[in-house]
Amino acid sequence: MEIHYLQGLHGDRALDYEHLIRLDEQLLREKNRADNDQINSLPTRKATAEDKEVRCCICMCDVEEGEVLRVLPCSHKYHQSCIDEWLTYNGCCPVDKKRIAPRRSRGRGTAHES
Ligand SMILES: [Zn+2]
Ligand SMILES: [Zn+2]
Numbered sequence: 001m002e003i004h005y006l007q008g009l010h011g012d013r014a015l016d017y018e019h020l021i022r023l024d025e026q027l028l029r030e031k032n033r034a035d036n037d038q039i040n041s042l043p044t045r046k047a048t049a050e051d052k053e054v055r056c057c058i059c060m061c062d063v064e065e066g067e068v069l070r071v072l073p074c075s076h077k078y079h080q081s082c083i084d085e086w087l088t089y090n091g092c093c094p095v096d097k098k099r100i101a102p103r104r105s106r107g108r109g110t111a112h113e114s
Contacts, residue, residue: 034091038101044070044080051077057095058082074098 047054047067054063056079063069068080072093078086083094092099 032091032099033089034087034100038091039070039084039087042070042072042100044068056082058086072098072100 045068047063047065047069049065051063051069052065054069054077055061056063056077058078059082061079063077063079069077070080070083071077072083074093074096076093076095078094086094087100091101
């Protein structure tokens with residue numbers, strides 16, 4: 001009986017939860033954003049013939065010689081235009097989720113690096 005009641009409650013509040021989760025995600029994204037300084041401090045270079053084996057995991061395209069790549073600290077490479085846009089919303093590597101730069105905010109560092 002009690003279980004049934006709880007399930008009913010949960011169902012009624014499903015919308016609320018979804019709303020909360022979305023808010024959470026927004027906040028998280030806000031926190032994870034990289035600013036232009038951080039993005040621009042990452043090295044870029046023109047793709048060479050050797051980079052032809054590299055695939056940009058954001059647009060899922062193989063890198064073509066001559067395209068501009070941005071190299072992240074974790075040494076993953078992406079098209080500059082692809083990764084710049086990504087980093088604006090999410091300041092970490094799309095593949096291994098490594099942050100591109102330490103968080104600026106001092107304050108007690110909640111070591112949230114995984
Ligand atoms: Zn790309
Ligand atoms: Zn990476």
